[in-house]
Amino acid sequence: MAHSIVDSSDTDLEQERYLRDATHHFRGIEKPLKYGPTIETLNDLITALHKEFDTNYVNIEMVNHIMLSYKSHPREWKRFAKFDRFKYTRNLVDAGNGKFNLMILCWGEGHGSAIHDHADSHCFMKMLKGDLQETRYEMPCSKAIEMPNVDIGEVNGDSDEEQEFEREQLNVVGSTTITVNDVAYINDNLGLHRVENPSHIDTAVSLHLYCPPFNECSVFHKNSGKRIKCPVTFWSKYGVRQAESKK
Ligand SMILES: N[C@@H](CS(=O)O)C(=O)O
Numbered sequence: 001m002a003h004s005i006v007d008s009s010d011t012d013l014e015q016e017r018y019l020r021d022a023t024h025h026f027r028g029i030e031k032p033l034k035y036g037p038t039i040e041t042l043n044d045l046i047t048a049l050h051k052e053f054d055t056n057y058v059n060i061e062m063v064n065h066i067m068l069s070y071k072s073h074p075r076e077w078k079r080f081a082k083f084d085r086f087k088y089t090r091n092l093v094d095a096g097n098g099k100f101n102l103m104i105l106c107w108g109e110g111h112g113s114a115i116h117d118h119a120d121s122h123c124f125m126k127m128l129k130g131d132l133q134e135t136r137y138e139m140p141c142s143k144a145i146e147m148p149n150v151d152i153g154e155v156n157g158d159s160d161e162e163q164e165f166e167r168e169q170l171n172v173v174g175s176t177t178i179t180v181n182d183v184a185y186i187n188d189n190l191g192l193h194r195v196e197n198p199s200h201i202d203t204a205v206s207l208h209l210y211c212p213p214f215n216e217c218s219v220f221h222k223n224s225g226k227r228i229k230c231p232v233t234f235w236s237k238y239g240v241r242q243a244e245s246k247k
Pocket residue numbers: 090105113116125194195208232
């Protein structure tokens with residue numbers, strides 16, 4: 001039998017293309033699948049994710065199932081949960097062979113994120129402890145005008161329109177509170193969001209899965225819709241605090 005040699009970078013690209021495409025139709029599932037595997041521990045969750053991402057055609061519903069099925073056990077994730085006094089932290093749990101990033105986010109009392117996108121990736125957010133409030137916004141249509149490489153001829157120079165672009169308020173589309181073991185799902189086709197720990201007495205911890213992984217995303221200004229690209233960094237990796245330069 002003839003075996004063809006498959007270049008792994010080609011298969012990685014194929015998977016990436018497939019995942020990006022799926023952001024156009026996948027909206028998240030609310031209940032675990034009937035036929036999905038049982039996920040008892042954080043290790044089960046990681047093993048099941050690696051299995052899913054072994055194929056080019058990742059079953060994104062199954063990824064959602066895996067995140068929904070896990071029931072939070074603080075003893076399993078405690079070693080990754082590192083807090084900062086001033087802002088939420090991002091702590092890498094598993095780099096998914098470059099196919100996904102699994103991380104634990106730690107939110108001190110009142111901590112929140114800016115309005116942001118998810119770099120054209122899938123974002124699953126599961127509560128492990130406490131509550132988080134998620135506010136969603138429409139993606140502003142000023143997107144194109146902020147792209148550095150757009151040819152001048154492609155931009156409509158009509159000054160009224162340009163002013164509108166500059167003044168575009170972001171529209172809120174909804175707000176929900178997610179509590180322990182809930183999973184929220186978002187991608188750029190569903191809009192933008194900002195997340196906040198509404199409690200002033202309790203911390204919150206969430207488990208995030210991004211696929212494909214990304215190291216920068218856009219942050220949006222609420223009143224103008226203006227976007228700024230921002231790098232995203234890790235406060236710790238595999239339970240070890242990162243030196244400032246290595247984040
Ligand atoms: N997407 C954000 C966290 S959240 O506010 O959804 C991040 O990765 O830092």
